[in-house]
Amino acid sequence: MARHDKSKSRVTPKGTTSTPPAGPEGAAIARAKQQQQFRGPSPRWVPAMMLVFFAVGVLAILLNYLEVLPGAASNWYLLGGLASVLAGIITATQYR
Numbered sequence: 001m002a003r004h005d006k007s008k009s010r011v012t013p014k015g016t017t018s019t020p021p022a023g024p025e026g027a028a029i030a031r032a033k034q035q036q037q038f039r040g041p042s043p044r045w046v047p048a049m050m051l052v053f054f055a056v057g058v059l060a061i062l063l064n065y066l067e068v069l070p071g072a073a074s075n076w077y078l079l080g081g082l083a084s085v086l087a088g089i090i091t092a093t094q095y096r
Contacts, residue, residue, distance in 0.1 A: 042096045050091040057084030 060081030063069050069077055 040096075042094070046091060046095050050088050050095065053084050053088030053091060057081045057086075057088060060084060 058081070060069075060077055064073050064077035064081065067073050
């Protein structure tokens with residue numbers, strides 16, 4: 001097996017950074033990076049809301065199968081529970 005030549009392993013010189021393309025695409029990329037840098041942590045209500053969505057969804061599904069909810073077991077309760085769990089998952093993806 002041939003020895004690896006470390007002097008030829010870098011494509012760009014050490015210490016350089018890539019520059020965004022010129023024109024409107026480059027400006028849009030630079031703005032997106034700048035906005036991303038200044039986003040702070042999520043408010044404290046985001047994880048609380050995520051947990052509430054999960055709990056309500058799981059509770060609705062369980063209570064439907066135990067037939068505790070008003071009326072008979074219904075697919076609408078299941079759909080509401082699944083929608084609530086999905087809302088919890090979507091909220092979880094927004095947590096920073």
